[in-house]
Amino acid sequence: MFGYVRPAAEELKVREFERFRACYCGLCHELGRLYGLPGRSILNYDFVFLAMLLWGGEGECGYCMRRCAPGLFRKKCVCSTARPLTVAAGYSVILAYWKARDDLADSRGLKKLPAMAAALWLRRGYRRAAAAHPGFDADVHDRLAALAALEAEGTESLDRPADQFARLLASAASEADEPSRRALGQLLYHVGRIIYIADAWSDLADDLKSGSFNPLARRFGLTSAQVPAEAKERVWQTLNSSVNLACAAFELLDDGYWSSVTKNIVYLGVPRMIDEVLAGTYRAPGRRIPTRPQLGQNGE
């Protein structure tokens, strides 16, 4: 369900894009250093965004040249280890583990196997991450449990389940310093809300087929993946209002080293993702190292 939050790459300056890529690679190396291969396997764009936000008003990050499997023959410039990367890495492992546990509880029969494999694959790393970030671990556990309870009761509200997931993401702001913590929490809350609803939209067809809970299907009483125009408009509006609130919160954060990239993500990347998801043209980025877009690739 991750990877929705990424920049509109063609709008970044070349140096901003290179920095962003270095941060992506830096998070990957950090995951590898702390949690081994299972850690690297869950690398995604959302936590690169979180790492950049947690950087706050601190100055320039350090860089070093590193090798990795996809770029074995040529060393790449990556962000050297720093507290925000460590935190983002730990948080992503915790969230991925609980997500796998959640999937395990939801699935039946043979479908349990992949979820079980994922949970086992991440367990060692999870224990280490939970020991390092006990507060976030407890928050994620509580929120996902509350979310599962809402799903079990079959809530007809879209906002209630989205609220639980949004609060889960907002609790990642507890690492930030006081003046910007509230604004960052609010920003992450709305980004989390957007991710949850966008993900529900993307999963709609699959969920209807398998009979799993889908908040949008419940909310609008959908029986086919063909969503009526009115419902689509409602979803777009509610997502758009979250974009506005996220932008308003973003403006209250201190300017820092990553501001130009995070601004691009909040103002351009996220709205574009929403439009693409609702139009059905969105494609998950996978785990490829971000590459600079070529001419004519900017979605026009």
Added chain:
Amino acid sequence: MTDPYKVLGISQNASDEEVKRAYRELAKKYHPDNYVDNPLADLAQEKMKEINEAYDSITRARKNGGYAGGSGYNAGYSAGGGSSGYSGGGSYQSANSTYAQVRQAINAGNLQYAEQLLDSSPTRDAEWNFLMGSLYYRKGWLDDARSFFQRAVNMDPSNGEYRQALSMVSGNNSPYRQTGYGPPAAQGGCDMCDMCTAMMCANMMCGGCR
């Protein structure tokens, strides 16, 4: 005190015109109207105050140094000018005392208390639905807010306050969307007009903004 030039994000030898432009940009960004019903309104207000002080101190210093600083611009954007939320004593007075309390609680940002009061209220009339909608709107739950506003309007179509609230959440209000530095807006439409309409609706919804 922090460097006023740093607050405005300009260099010491910026021209008066540049100072004014930087100030205007920032004042627009943190204007209370952008933070109506936003839980972060107080933070924006603080920023606004900082900017105002910085601009004041620069213009004052430049005036004393012989520069013709453009003072007096300040009055338009005073930090305390933003009235947000539902003013309990405005033109919309609740007859029911619980509802008056709820309005006050929402206004003060005490959403938990407001929710408690509403949950324990025995009646579920139009105003109850309207207040539920307001509460959810404050939380950022737009979809639920709209459902409750809709219900309130259905129960009491003659009430202007409910209708305004509904039209505000149903409108295409995008003060931020696509205002970055990117490609032309995909949605089309007039951004500034959208913004103004949104602000006007928000303002009307506040009731006692005068």
